[in-house]
Amino acid sequence: MGGTGKLLDVRDIRVTFRSSDGPPARAVEGVSFALDAGETLAIVGESGCGKSVTGLALMRLIPSPPGIIETGQAILEGTDLLTLPEHQMRDIRGGKIAMIFQEPMTSLNPVFKVGHQIAEAIHVHQDISKEDARTRVIDLLGRVQIPSPAERFESYPHQLSGGMRQRVMIAMALACNSRVLIADEPTTALDVTIQAQILELLEGLRDQTGMGLILITHDLAVVAGTANRVAVMYAGRIVEQSPVAELFAKPLHPYTRGLLKSIPSRNVGQAKLPVIPGTVPEASNKPAACHFHPRCPYARDICRQEVPELRKLSPGRLTRCWALGDWLDEE
Amino acid sequence: MTESKLQTADKPSRTPFQESWRILRRNRLAMAGMVFFIAFFLLALAGVIVTQEWDLRRGAVMDPTTIRLADKLKPPMTRCSESDVPATDRPLFGVYLLGTDSLGRDVLSRMLQGAWVSLTVGFVAVGLSVAIGIFLGGLAGYFGRWVDTIIMRFVDIMLCIPRFFLILTVLALWGGGIFKIMLVVGITSWMGTTRFVRAEFLSLRRQDFVTAARALGLSDLRIIFRHMLPNALAPVLVSATIGIAGTILLEAGLSFLGFGVPEPHATWGKILDDGRKYLFDAPWLTFTPGFAILIVVLSFNLFGEGLRDAFNPKLRERGA
Numbered sequence: 001m002g003g004t005g006k007l008l009d010v011r012d013i014r015v016t017f018r019s020s021d022g023p024p025a026r027a028v029e030g031v032s033f034a035l036d037a038g039e040t041l042a043i044v045g046e047s048g049c050g051k052s053v054t055g056l057a058l059m060r061l062i063p064s065p066p067g068i069i070e071t072g073q074a075i076l077e078g079t080d081l082l083t084l085p086e087h088q089m090r091d092i093r094g095g096k097i098a099m100i101f102q103e104p105m106t107s108l109n110p111v112f113k114v115g116h117q118i119a120e121a122i123h124v125h126q127d128i129s130k131e132d133a134r135t136r137v138i139d140l141l142g143r144v145q146i147p148s149p150a151e152r153f154e155s156y157p158h159q160l161s162g163g164m165r166q167r168v169m170i171a172m173a174l175a176c177n178s179r180v181l182i183a184d185e186p187t188t189a190l191d192v193t194i195q196a197q198i199l200e201l202l203e204g205l206r207d208q209t210g211m212g213l214i215l216i217t218h219d220l221a222v223v224a225g226t227a228n229r230v231a232v233m234y235a236g237r238i239v240e241q242s243p244v245a246e247l248f249a250k251p252l253h254p255y256t257r258g259l260l261k262s263i264p265s266r267n268v269g270q271a272k273l274p275v276i277p278g279t280v281p282e283a284s285n286k287p288a289a290c291h292f293h294p295r296c297p298y299a300r301d302i303c304r305q306e307v308p309e310l311r312k313l314s315p316g317r318l319t320r321c322w323a324l325g326d327w328l329d330e331e
Numbered sequence: 332m333t334e335s336k337l338q339t340a341d342k343p344s345r346t347p348f349q350e351s352w353r354i355l356r357r358n359r360l361a362m363a364g365m366v367f368f369i370a371f372f373l374l375a376l377a378g379v380i381v382t383q384e385w386d387l388r389r390g391a392v393m394d395p396t397t398i399r400l401a402d403k404l405k406p407p408m409t410r411c412s413e414s415d416v417p418a419t420d421r422p423l424f425g426v427y428l429l430g431t432d433s434l435g436r437d438v439l440s441r442m443l444q445g446a447w448v449s450l451t452v453g454f455v456a457v458g459l460s461v462a463i464g465i466f467l468g469g470l471a472g473y474f475g476r477w478v479d480t481i482i483m484r485f486v487d488i489m490l491c492i493p494r495f496f497l498i499l500t501v502l503a504l505w506g507g508g509i510f511k512i513m514l515v516v517g518i519t520s521w522m523g524t525t526r527f528v529r530a531e532f533l534s535l536r537r538q539d540f541v542t543a544a545r546a547l548g549l550s551d552l553r554i555i556f557r558h559m560l561p562n563a564l565a566p567v568l569v570s571a572t573i574g575i576a577g578t579i580l581l582e583a584g585l586s587f588l589g590f591g592v593p594e595p596h597a598t599w600g601k602i603l604d605d606g607r608k609y610l611f612d613a614p615w616l617t618f619t620p621g622f623a624i625l626i627v628v629l630s631f632n633l634f635g636e637g638l639r640d641a642f643n644p645k646l647r648e649r650g651a
Contacts, residue, residue: 059546065476094547101546106539111561120557121547172547 007212008035008058008097008180013072013082015050015057017283018065025283027053027067029236032310035180035212040203042215042227042244044259048280050236051216055182057082058214059099060089076180095125098173102185104165108157114168115141115153121175140171144201163194167201174205181206182214187222199226220263224248229316232256235281235291238310241318252319254296290322298323351565351641361637367630375450378443393423395444396595399435404613406430407438430615432605438619441597445620448598449627452513452582453575459517461571464524469555469563471525472532483529486522494519495581502590509592512585516578527570531563565642572635576628583624599624 015028028050035041043051056062058074060081074081076096081089101107109117118140119133128136134153141149144167157165166186173181183202187195203226206213215227223230223244230247232240232255240253251257258276278295281287287294293303302322310320355361381392401415407430411421422428422437429438471482501515535541536559544554585591586600599620606616 061542061545090548090550092548093545094549099543099546101539101543103539107543109540109544109558109562112558120549124548124550124553169543172543175547 006034007037007039007077009073009075010034010058011073011075013054013057013074014070015053015062015067016070017067019284023284026286027236027283028057031072031233031236031238033231033238033241035214037179037212038206038210039229040206040213040215040227042217042223042230043233044217044220044223044230045233046218046259046280048283049233050283051218051233052184054233055099055184055214055216058180058182059093059097060084060086061093061099091125094121094173094178095176096178097180097182098176098178099182099184100166100169100173100186102188104162104169104189107169108165110157112156113153114155114157114160114165118168118172118175121172125176136175137171140174141168143174143205144168144171145197146171162190163198166190166194166198170198170201170205174209177209178211180212180214182216184216185218186215188217188219195222196225202226220259232259235286236283237291237320238318239292239320241310241316243316246317252313252317253292253321254298254323255292258295290320351638355637355641358637358640360633361640364630364633364635364637367626368634371446371627371630372450374443375446378445379447382440382444382447393437393440393443394420395436395440395597397436399431401435402427402431403433403435404431404609404616405435406613407615429619430613432602432613432616433609438602438616441602442599442619442623444596445598445602446623448509448592448596449579449582449624452509452516453578455513456516456520456578457571457574459513460519460521460574461524461567463517463521465528465560465567467521468525468528469532469560472529473536473551473555473559475533475536479529482525486525489519489522492519495584498581498585499588499590502585507585507590507593509596512582512591516581520574520578523570523574524567527566528563531566532559535559535562566639569635569639569642572638573632576631576635579631580624580628583620 011032013028013031014026017025017027019025031050031054033041043054045051053062053067057069057072058081060069062069069082072082076092079092081092081097084092108114115134115137118137119130122128122133122136138149138153141152146152146164146167152160152164157168160168166189170186181202186202187198190198199222202213202215205211215222217223227244230240230242230244231238232247232253234255240247240251240256242252247256248260251260255276258274261274262276264273276295281291281294287304289305289307290296290299290303293299296303300322306322308320308322310318312318355365382395384394397420399411399416399420402409402412405427407428409427409430411425411427413421413425422440427437427439429442431437432441467482467486471479497519498512498515502511505511532555541554541559544558549558582591582598583600583603586598587604589604591600592598602620603617603624606613606620609616
């Protein structure tokens with residue numbers, strides 16, 4: 001992990017949604033991370049903490065207005081995605097960087113055959129004959145393990161199950177050999193057995209193609225099984241970054257600890273599931289300083305006054321908390 | 332990988348089109364409308380064939396311009412008076428099926444010629460207005476913001492102008508003619524479609540497949556016209572069907588007022604106008620075109636409303 005030749009280097013992205021009534025919503029406040037080729041980075045957090053917005057910002061697909069990317073860089077193989085003119089960005093989207101979404105039910109156009117939708121993704125980026133594109137699509141459908149791909153080419157989205165549709169979405173994302181794939185909650189809408197298949201598929205494809213995978217999820221079980229590294233987000237900031245094994249072994253940030261504690265275990269008989277008290281603050285109305293302090297069992301005065309920096313504790317481990325090391329472990 | 336566990340049990344479900352067709356088929360009025368719709372189309376097509384002068388020496392099979400003063404104002408089903416009318420001028424089978432007008436012209440052949448005019452005026456004018464409406468509505472709904480504001484305020488302005496009088500003015504200044512009528516009607520009737528399409532696009536724009544299409548790097552125009560438009564077409568189709576009925580009526584009204592297609596070409600409105608003077612002596616002259624207009628407009632409206640019900644997902648749930 002780490003290494004020098006980073007595939008994607010994201011620095012200090014800030015996304016704000018302006019609103020005509022009320023203060024602007026600062027959805028993402030200075031998110032930075034790096035991604036290596038062949039690596040899976042999971043971005044974890046509760047709903048509304050800015051995970052998906054971060055993903056959309058990398059694709060430059062933030063609905064604008066009201067959203068704007070205020071600052072930041074996202075350097076993919078030497079080009080900053082955030083300053084590219086729109087027509088060049090269009091070539092990058094679906095070409096070098098692709099994204100799949102949570103709802104496979106609605107992410108496909110209901111009026112076209114799935115094969116044509118994948119073929120279109122190829123035609124947009126490559127000058128290729130119809131027959132060649134068709135061969136490529138059938139090959140892709142096979143690679144995402146859709147049975148009888150030649151027949152499925154002719155299927156309409158409503159004739160496929162949710163898992164099949166998500167496979168089609170993955171095939172579309174892979175159509176032009178993307179270097180980075182952003183998967184925004186790719187398995188949330190699927191049932192558990194299909195979830196495992198899709199994650200396995202993504203992992204296998206990542207290893208085959210050497211692409212970098214950004215897995216946005218709120219499901220820590222998905223993280224544990226798939227990711228190499230984890231970035232935990234809370235209210236628009238990354239509060240902890242860590243290799244996956246170390247995060248589960250010894251979480252550093254109080255929020256991460258809370259998340260890990262609230263995973264339902266299979267031990268029946270445990271009376272009540274521990275929860276983190278309170279809810280994620282609205283993006284337009286966040287507590288000052290450390291956004292987590294109202295829900296934090298360890299909060300002290302300094303947490304209410306100053307924003308903690310994201311500090312490096314050991315190679316690959318970063319945390320944004322005043323408490324690290326000192327009073328956190330005493331308790 | 333666990334290939335054996337792959338889901339293959341996919342539903343053999345119907346396409347949305349098949350589903351709509353199933354509902355439409357159960358709506359008897361709409362089906363009747365559709366049958367008349369098709370019959371009218373075929374009749375107009377037959378009309379243009381039999382009333383055209385394909386061969387100068389033989390003339391048309393049924394010439395709508397032949398004047399037979401001896402046989403003027405004959406009621407329907409009258410036999411042609413063979414002693415007074417030369418053999419070349421006689422109607423098909425020697426019978427005036429729908430009677431003759433004040434110049435002894437065969438009403439049936441004039442009706443057939445007029446059907447084609449009504450049909451083309453309806454389709455071309457509505458086609459033009461739908462094309463403009465889809466284009467402007469699509470842009471307004473997809474881009475929003477100032478594009479939307481400009482287009483929709485322009486729609487408001489256009490709606491302020493009384494259409495019929497605008498058309499009368501234009502035709503009075505530039506003269507009549509079938510193509511001018513199509514053009515003017517088309518250019519003055521796209522506002523409804525624009526609003527429909529814009530409303531559809533506003534809701535489609537937020538859907539995941541549009542974001543997914545953008546994430547694939549598709550251009551805006553491609554997303555608008557290839558991906559969103561087919562999903563927004565149902566209400567357009569409905570309003571177009573009803574629009575055709577309105578246009579046929581409008582063209583008949585213009586012809587009735589003498590602003591329509593110039594002589595000697597027959598249209599239903601003009602036959603109606605000619606017959607007005609003989610309302611009591613020769614009621615078939617007004618009854619025939621009036622009834623034809625009624626049937627055609629009614630069947631288009633019924634068909635259009637049936638389509639609207641068939642495309643409406645709420646009714647679909649109840650029906651299924």
